[in-house]
Amino acid sequence: MAEPRVPPGRAGRLRLRRSLEAARRGADLLDQKLRILRDRHEELLRAERTAWEQWYEYLARADEWLRRGLLLGGEEELETIRATRPAELTVSWTSTMGVRHPGAAECTVPAREADEPVASNTALVHFEAACAEAVRAAADYAVARAASRALGDEAVRTRRRVRSLRRHWIPRLEEALHAVDLALEQSEHEDAVRRRWAAGSRQHGG
Structure with a gap:
């Protein structure tokens, strides 16, 4: 940071x-911005952990139903329930202290059409439902993770700016002001001495 120009x-x-x-x-x-960012960052970190746990839970549930379904119907049954249309994801955005970040995700997993084949056993029906929940949970996790990263990064930048101001720039300004005060005080003292000397000289000369 450059020295103040005075x-x-x-x-x-x-x-x-x-x-x-x-x-x-x-x-x-x-400092106020940093406190708000830290509080919001903590909230988003908790949301991220919760979303990850739910995602992991649905994945584990899907895996369990898949094993049961394969035991009942064999691997060829997977072709029957293969998804024909992709899930649709819409992400809404928001802002916290000027930081733009994802706010929420709306994930739609298309239901099967009436004429599409369905699983022949209940386990694979549950597997398909658990997969849909896992996809939605993954979207929630991705949004929470991206938001927490965005606010965490901004908190780091803000903390650095505060540190730079308080540890470097403000002390330099204080030192420069102190030096100017001393110089002005010295100059005023010298001016006063000269005025007294000039006044004395006029009196003696008169």
Whole structure:
């Protein structure tokens, strides 16, 4: 970060005071933003963990029903229930403290048409339903993960900016202001001495 550029004299002191006030106000605002980001990030991390657990649960359930279905009907039964149309995913977006991120996912798994073949045993029917739930849970997990990453990254950037302001820029401005105050004080003292000396000289000369 570059050193503050200071005009000489009182104009420089005024500029430094304004810059210091703006830097402190900016650091306070960034602190507030960071607190909000951290709170929201924690919420999204919990949502991400919950979504992952639900996804894993549906996958495990689907795997169990698949094993049962294969035992009852054989692998050729899988061709019967093969999906003919892809799932449809719609992601809505939102913003937190200026950070745009996914807000929610709406995942639609098309139902079978009336004339399409269905599984010949109940286990594979349950397998198909569990797969649909797993797809929806995967979409929820992807949204929560992307949102938590976006806010987590912004929190890191904001923390770095706060640290830079409080540890580097604000101390430099304070040091520069202190130096200007000392210089002005010294200059005013020297001016006062010169005025007294000039006044004394006039009195003695008169």
